[in-house]
Amino acid sequence: MPSSPNSLDPVIGMHQAKQGWRKLILELPLLLGLNLVIGLFLTALNFGSGLIINIITSQFIGFGIYSCVTVTFALLAARPVAVQLAAIGMAIAVGAGFGFGVSTFLTGLNLTLLYREQGGFVLQILLISLLFGVAGSYLFISKQRLAEVQALAQEEKIKRLAQEKQAVTMQLKMLQAQIEPHFLFNTLSNLESLLDSDVATARRMLVDLSSYLRTTLTRSREEHATLAQEMEIVRAYLAIQQIRMGARLRFFLNLPENLAGKSCPPLLIQPLVENAIRHGLEPSIPGGEILVDCRAVNGRIRIEVRDTGVGFPEDSRPGTGTENVRERLLALFGPAARFSLEEVTPNGVMIVVEYPDA
Amino acid sequence: MPKMQAIIADDEEHLRADLRRKLARIWPELTIVGEAANGNEAVELVARLRPDICFLDIRMPGLSGLEVGRRVVAGCRVVFVTAFDQYAVEAFRQAAVDYLLKPVSEERLAETVQRLQQQASGAGEVQSRVAAIEQILATIKHEKDPPKLAWLKVQDGAAVKLIAVAEVYYFQAEDKYTTVVTGTGEWLIRKSIKELVAELDPNRFWRIHRGTIVNVARIEVASRNFSGTYSLRLKGLAQNLTVSRGYALLFKQM
Numbered sequence: 001m002p003s004s005p006n007s008l009d010p011v012i013g014m015h016q017a018k019q020g021w022r023k024l025i026l027e028l029p030l031l032l033g034l035n036l037v038i039g040l041f042l043t044a045l046n047f048g049s050g051l052i053i054n055i056i057t058s059q060f061i062g063f064g065i066y067s068c069v070t071v072t073f074a075l076l077a078a079r080p081v082a083v084q085l086a087a088i089g090m091a092i093a094v095g096a097g098f099g100f101g102v103s104t105f106l107t108g109l110n111l112t113l114l115y116r117e118q119g120g121f122v123l124q125i126l127l128i129s130l131l132f133g134v135a136g137s138y139l140f141i142s143k144q145r146l147a148e149v150q151a152l153a154q155e156e157k158i159k160r161l162a163q164e165k166q167a168v169t170m171q172l173k174m175l176q177a178q179i180e181p182h183f184l185f186n187t188l189s190n191l192e193s194l195l196d197s198d199v200a201t202a203r204r205m206l207v208d209l210s211s212y213l214r215t216t217l218t219r220s221r222e223e224h225a226t227l228a229q230e231m232e233i234v235r236a237y238l239a240i241q242q243i244r245m246g247a248r249l250r251f252f253l254n255l256p257e258n259l260a261g262k263s264c265p266p267l268l269i270q271p272l273v274e275n276a277i278r279h280g281l282e283p284s285i286p287g288g289e290i291l292v293d294c295r296a297v298n299g300r301i302r303i304e305v306r307d308t309g310v311g312f313p314e315d316s317r318p319g320t321g322t323e324n325v326r327e328r329l330l331a332l333f334g335p336a337a338r339f340s341l342e343e344v345t346p347n348g349v350m351i352v353v354e355y356p357d358a
Numbered sequence: 359m360p361k362m363q364a365i366i367a368d369d370e371e372h373l374r375a376d377l378r379r380k381l382a383r384i385w386p387e388l389t390i391v392g393e394a395a396n397g398n399e400a401v402e403l404v405a406r407l408r409p410d411i412c413f414l415d416i417r418m419p420g421l422s423g424l425e426v427g428r429r430v431v432a433g434c435r436v437v438f439v440t441a442f443d444q445y446a447v448e449a450f451r452q453a454a455v456d457y458l459l460k461p462v463s464e465e466r467l468a469e470t471v472q473r474l475q476q477q478a479s480g481a482g483e484v485q486s487r488v489a490a491i492e493q494i495l496a497t498i499k500h501e502k503d504p505p506k507l508a509w510l511k512v513q514d515g516a517a518v519k520l521i522a523v524a525e526v527y528y529f530q531a532e533d534k535y536t537t538v539v540t541g542t543g544e545w546l547i548r549k550s551i552k553e554l555v556a557e558l559d560p561n562r563f564w565r566i567h568r569g570t571i572v573n574v575a576r577i578e579v580a581s582r583n584f585s586g587t588y589s590l591r592l593k594g595l596a597q598n599l600t601v602s603r604g605y606a607l608l609f610k611q612m
Binding site: 181182184185186188189190191192193194196197243244245246248282283284285312322323326327339340341342343344 | 369370371372373375376379395396398417419420441442443459460461462508509511514517518519520522524
């Protein structure tokens with residue numbers, strides 16, 4: 001039985017539970033056939049007490065061995081090979097003895113009497129059983145191994161397809177989340193207004209907007225970016241928001257020089273900052289501060305995004321942007337990544353993202 | 359016609375200045391008597407200055423433009439201004455209220471001004487104006503289907519933590535509360551199982567018992583008991599969950 005701790009869905013789990021019975025049904029004809037051949041073979045050699053008794057005896061011994069070996073194999077699937085081999089050897093002997101016992105009982109022979117009068121014959125039967133038992137077990141077990149390998153390959157394939165699908169979905173979500181229309185149109189209105197009143201500021205805003213648009217539109221298709229690049233998008237975005245919100249927004253960005261070239265999944269920090277603006281500071285009448293701090297901690301990159309906005313309302317829905325970042329981080333780094341989100345006092349939200357520095 | 363007075367409410371200073379300049383060009387007789395940077399200020403200004411016209415941005419801190427509109431529309435004419443809001447714009451069109459899109463074009467503003475000048479506020483239409491805004495608010499609430507719950511707010515010692523619902527193994531109803539079980543701990547939340555069922559994505563969270571909701575992605579094996587019920591083993595969790603007979607259908611034929 002293939003043991004798969006990371007089955008993708010309950011379907012595979014159910015499949016496993018059912019397989020015990022299905023395996024028996026599938027293997028039964030082979031087992032009965034094999035037993036029959038052994039019975040016929042021994043009769044042809046003039047061994048034993050006639051065709052009928054030989055066939056009954058071989059069926060029971062074969063079935064006994066099969067049951068004992070299957071159970072042993074299932075119980076010891078995770079043990080070392082030496083332990084398995086020893087246990088299977090014992091299981092063959094026990095199964096053979098048990099099967100022979102039952103068959104003598106059914107064919108009306110007295111086992112004790114038989115052993116006393118024809119000890120050699122009984123020993124011969126057990127030896128032959130052992131021989132065929134080993135051969136039969138080898139046949140069944142290698143067949144099962146093959147099935148296991150195939151099942152594993154199938155599972156790998158399903159897993160890979162699921163991962164590919166997830167990657168595509170994630171990229172799509174990222175593209176959709178990137179440029180919020182409300183932000184874009186508000187920025188354009190500001191530009192239009194500034195052209196009347198403050199051309200220098202308008203020019204600065206236009207440069208930041210193009211920088212922001214260019215990077216968000218191209219970066220999302222790239223696999224890798226540096227922390228410096230990511231922080232540049234954050235800066236451009238916040239500079240635009242600064243013009244819009246005026247004194248209601250203050251921001252502080254900290255990227256130590258030695259971390260500038262470190263890798264950072266593209267558009268990892270920007271959505272978190274956008275979220276802080278949209279759900280934290282925009283709804284706040286006095287506005288507040290945003291702090292983005294990058295540092296290296298124990299060979300990991302740690303990014304903290306903190307705001308002093310309104311925090312999460314009682315019916316908390318921090319937005320899909322944040323959830324996308326969490327999912328993406330998990331898909332990229334698995335359990336090596338950390339994502340935490342909490343409210344801070346007196347008000348605001350702190351998000352901490354950590355991933356291995358590779 | 360007596361000289362008209364107006365206020366402008368927008369949280370963005372440059373946009374207030376822009377509208378003021380454009381209005382000065384198109385309608386020099388109009389006096390802008392005040393500006394508000396948020397919804398609460400706008401309501402206060404209207405109460406104090408009694409303007410004839412309010413230009414209200416929709417997305418503002420504090421009260422939204424629509425909420426301000428509902429409170430003041432009985433006393434003055436309201437023009438909504440918005441950058442982008444597909445639901446609201448559709449609602450404005452249907453309710454036939456005045457609205458402007460940012461960036462505000464002078465041609466569009468001139469049309470609005472003309473309409474404002476023609477319809478000197480008559481008492482008879484107040485009812486219909488209130489009704490129009492009520493209708494918009496109702497439409498927006500109705501159309502904006504709330505997104506599925508993605509985060510849970512829990513008390514973690516003194517801090518308030520947010521847990522992604524994707525990390526939850528299962529929810530278990532307690533007396534008045536619900537226990538949230540994740541790989542790293544257990545928390546109590548105030549939401550009931552019934553509320554959670556309504557807010558969680560039904561494709562990712564299944565109710566398996568009157569008091570239990572399970573995260574489908576966390577199920578490792580569902581095994582059938584002799585009584586015909588199922589019990590679930592979750593990945594990395596020692597304890598099994600029982601599927602009550604009523605919900606066993608979820609696992610049949612799999």
